[in-house]
Amino acid sequence: MNLSDRIRADLETRILSGEWKPGHPIPAEHALMAEYGCARMTVNKAIAAMAAEGLVTRRRRAGTVVAAPATERAVMEIADLAEESARLGLAYRHTILARAVEPSAAGPVLSITTLHERGGEPLALEERRISLSAVPEAADESFAEVPPGTWLLQHVAWSEAEHVIGARAADTTLARHLGIPRGAPCLTLDRRTWQAGEPITEVRLTYPADRHHFTSRFAQTRETLPGER
Known part of the structure; x- marks a missing residue:
């Protein structure tokens, strides 16, 4: 396991265990660089991979935070x-x-x-x-x-x-x-x-009322699809 994957695994463990709840801020890149003794590119690669999986959300100026589960994002958009x-x-x-x-x-x-x-x-x-x-x-x-x-x-x-x-x-x-x-x-x-x-x-x-409507589209997770239990 390379260092980027190790950083990613460490952060994901804290999220998936429930230690870090949705909205919890992820440590800043410079803090992770100091903790793991690595370059910014290594940290950025780990966080980018987590963002691609939907585990974290990157917000300009507000930093990176733990994302809400996909089913929650659909109704809380x-x-x-x-x-x-x-x-x-x-x-x-x-x-x-x-x-x-x-x-x-x-x-x-x-x-x-x-x-x-x-x-x-x-x-x-x-x-x-x-x-x-x-x-x-x-x-x-x-x-x-x-x-x-x-x-x-x-x-x-x-x-x-x-x-x-x-x-x-x-x-x-x-x-x-x-x-x-x-x-x-x-x-x-x-x-x-x-x-x-x-x-x-x-x-x-x-x-x-004649100029707007509300809509939401969401899907069941595979764990709850009928016939798949």
Whole structure:
């Protein structure tokens, strides 16, 4: 076994044993280089192989973390509206409508309201609260270039998420922002995320019902396929 395979085996043992849970950060490359006395390329090769297997997720600026199991990722997928728009070939922009730091029982939170537009028409109204105890740097971020959801995905690793899909009729304010009649049906997605049990953010995204739908595709693992036990 070469050194890259040994590093990979050591890290995989800690993940597969449950010692490192989904969302747990993998030691930085420089730390692994010092521990094993090797070059960065050797460490990078080991982590790249683990990422290819879906055991870890590499996130720009947030580092490498243990990935959620594939069946969990399917139902816990967190969409990046800007990235999704680019994939569809549609122009995207966002506008910060309001922001304020507010007290809460768990500490101060940044309350921020964002309007997302795609293809020249409103896509969603985002009403988000970010825990400044968990993400203090959010207080100084303008979110002018990158919307809050995208910024969080780039900077903060999460280990648990909860999604609740619902519906509501547009009130006067919502109708004005989304360019729809008052009382028009809307879809809502309420999401909360945690890192190692600590709340990170909670958000409500409201979409005009005729401009959006939710979908998820996932498969059973081979261990649970009928007739294979």
